[in-house]
Amino acid sequence: MDFKQIQELIKMINKSNIGEVTVEQKDFKVTIKQKEEHITQMVTAAPVQHTGGYAAAPPPVSQSSHAANSAPAEKAKEAAAPAANTITIKSPMIGTFYRKSSPDKPNLIDVGSEVTPGKVVCIIEAMKLFNEIESEVKGRIVKVLVEDASPVEYDQPLFLVEPA
DSSP, rough: OOOOHHHHHHHHHHHSSEEEEEEEEEEEEEEEEOOOOHHHHHHHHHHHHHHHTTTTTTTOOTOSSHHHHHHHHHHHHHHOOOTTEEEEEESSSSEEEEESSSTOOOBOOOOOOOOOOEEEEEEEEEETTTEEEEEOEEEEEEEESSSEEEEEEEEEEEEEEEOO
16 A cells, blocks of 8 residues: 555545544555544644734624625635636645744745745645655745644645746
């Protein structure tokens, strides 16, 4: 069983109600367990740790004007519709997205950073393995679409790149 087959298996398990599956071959064994309460904690904990200072944070509850209520919807539309002249770098797997190679290191890339094919743009942790995600395009990062240490899905957009 190769790495892509394991990724597809994880993807199928996450979409199903199966709690655990074990695949055993000649000299290989993999067990995948899914716990609903663990996944829920992961989804709710990431934004709590990283909401300070981000533009995507919701407006204070005390604002009730129509303009305040429509602003988040407009921002969501902008984020969902990439510019026509950009290329999207997408997640090749399900896992946790990290912008740094370790907590004490600087971000691998930021808005304005130049990328080339083979340059590491982020880390995605899946099943306790830290996978370096490399750019397949040459250009400049114009937008980071995911917050640091947040869960990502397979094929989820991570970065917008203006091609060079």
